[in-house]
Amino acid sequence: MSAIIHIESDGWKSRLDEDFTEENVVRIADAAARVWSRTAPGAIVYVAYDARPEAERFACLVGRVLAGHGLAAMVSDRFAPTPALAWTVAHDNRACGGIMVTGSHNPYDYLGIKLYMDDGGIASAEFAEEIEASIEGEPSDVRGPIERRDIVLPYLDDLCTLVDGDAISRARLTVVVDPLYGSTRTYLPAVMGALGINVVEIHAEMDEGAEDMHPEPVEPWVDDCEQAVVEVGADAGLVNDGDGIRMAAVDGAGRFITPHQIIALLLEHLLVNRSERGHVVLGISSSVLARRVAKSYDCRVVVKPVGFRHIYKEMCKGDILLGAEEAGGIALGSHMLERDGLLAALLICELMAKSGKTLEQLADDLSKTYGKTCYARRDLRVEAEVIDVFRTMLPGLNPKTVAGREPVQVSHMDGLKLEFSDESWVLLRPSRTKPVVRVYAEAPSIQERDELLEAACDIARGEAGISGF
Numbered sequence: 001m002s003a004i005i006h007i008e009s010d011g012w013k014s015r016l017d018e019d020f021t022e023e024n025v026v027r028i029a030d031a032a033a034r035v036w037s038r039t040a041p042g043a044i045v046y047v048a049y050d051a052r053p054e055a056e057r058f059a060c061l062v063g064r065v066l067a068g069h070g071l072a073a074m075v076s077d078r079f080a081p082t083p084a085l086a087w088t089v090a091h092d093n094r095a096c097g098g099i100m101v102t103g104s105h106n107p108y109d110y111l112g113i114k115l116y117m118d119d120g121g122i123a124s125a126e127f128a129e130e131i132e133a134s135i136e137g138e139p140s141d142v143r144g145p146i147e148r149r150d151i152v153l154p155y156l157d158d159l160c161t162l163v164d165g166d167a168i169s170r171a172r173l174t175v176v177v178d179p180l181y182g183s184t185r186t187y188l189p190a191v192m193g194a195l196g197i198n199v200v201e202i203h204a205e206m207d208e209g210a211e212d213m214h215p216e217p218v219e220p221w222v223d224d225c226e227q228a229v230v231e232v233g234a235d236a237g238l239v240n241d242g243d244g245i246r247m248a249a250v251d252g253a254g255r256f257i258t259p260h261q262i263i264a265l266l267l268e269h270l271l272v273n274r275s276e277r278g279h280v281v282l283g284i285s286s287s288v289l290a291r292r293v294a295k296s297y298d299c300r301v302v303v304k305p306v307g308f309r310h311i312y313k314e315m316c317k318g319d320i321l322l323g324a325e326e327a328g329g330i331a332l333g334s335h336m337l338e339r340d341g342l343l344a345a346l347l348i349c350e351l352m353a354k355s356g357k358t359l360e361q362l363a364d365d366l367s368k369t370y371g372k373t374c375y376a377r378r379d380l381r382v383e384a385e386v387i388d389v390f391r392t393m394l395p396g397l398n399p400k401t402v403a404g405r406e407p408v409q410v411s412h413m414d415g416l417k418l419e420f421s422d423e424s425w426v427l428l429r430p431s432r433t434k435p436v437v438r439v440y441a442e443a444p445s446i447q448e449r450d451e452l453l454e455a456a457c458d459i460a461r462g463e464a465g466i467s468g469f
Contacts, residue, residue, distance in 0.1 A: 078150070083245060222250060225250050
């Protein structure tokens with residue numbers, strides 16, 4: 001029996017020894033080709049792939065399937081970060097979309113398929129549903145010729161123009177770059193070198209430890225970067241995920257700078273040092289820090305459900321300065337409608353250069369100005385039937401108190417979010433695809449945060465006396 005394929009907010013993914021097979025990849029490519037052929041017959045579709053060993057083979061297969069349906073398949077001639085694909089699609093009026101073969105931030109035994117719209121944005125919910133509904137049980141045998149195209153160098157050339165190269169060059173920064181063996185390797189160091197930054201790159205070549213690392217810019221996977229920054233005496237360390245849409249950082253003291261801090265720092269940088277304006281779009285699970293920055297500069301904030309496709313849809317309306325998600329994916333409205341971890345890294349360098357401050361000083365200033373916050377997420381595994389009941393009950397769930405606190409605002413936009421008078425908050429959100437309740441909390445102290453987390457987990461477990469659990 002053919003696998004059931006569900007296209008989530010960031011596409012479809014599976015393990016290479018499970019459902020990520022040629023048959024299933026062809027089924028998705030067939031479905032996408034049928035939809036695009038109906039709406040834009042003969043149009044260009046760009047196909048790219050990340051740095052994983054099997055990715056190129058699957059990308060070429062996708063291209064041949066698209067070409068077999070009459071589309072012009074342009075396949076990258078080298079591994080590419082996802083932002084390069086999105087940028088290329090957005091800058092070619094002949095393109096109707098793109099497909100990225102990538103495992104993204106997942107372990108190295110995973111691969112996936114991401115679908116892109118003609119504006120370079122991640123597939124909308126409506127488009128993903130249309131593709132999913134078009135997936136047939138058996139793969140076709142239609143194939144056609146592909147053309148290999150350099151989509152990386154034009155994108156990198158454009159990146160160099162988006163920051164103040166003179167200011168960066170004068171700052172004489174030394175930066176450790178950690179691509180986590182992913183598809184920004186060699187590329188981000190090349191751009192930084194062209195801008196006058198002294199770069200030390202780690203995890204650039206696949207070695208014996210590569211398959212054991214998760215290419216996700218969070219602890220503990222950033223530990224090597226923290227150590228390298230201290231050993232080299234670098235100004236900062238910049239870490240990307242496996243396909244380059246996310247980033248995090250390490251300051252000169254070897255401290256991890258969270259994606260939440262990065263989002264807030266870059267937002268203030270855009271407003272103060274670059275004099276840019278516009279709305280800010282944040283995921284419901286994002287830290288309060290960015291909202292505080294936006295409020296201090298009278299920026300309107302729009303909050304959307306988890307999943308970047310919701311942020312993308314809001315960005316399509318225009319007048320957006322920045323869109324960002326909890327995991328560190330940041331999109332600039334002036335650049336394109338997709339997250340770009342390479343540009344975010346360059347902007348951190350520009351921020352240090354223009355402010356004359358170290359990343360450590362900038363992070364400390366952020367806490368002094370906007371308050372210290374402690375953020376955490378827990379994934380609570382429950383039985384499938386329990387999570388179904390939980391999903392059903394959530395719209396009517398409205399606790400009077402949580403951890404002895406009385407909520408001042410309740411939202412059922414995506415799960416249950418409770419906010420308190422000091423801007424602490426807690427969010428319970430059942431996964432759309434797994435028997436997991438994701439519980440998030442943020443508060444001024446670790447103790448207060450953990451109290452909220454525990455109380456919310458009690459609600460999810462049914463230990464708070466709520467019937468049905």
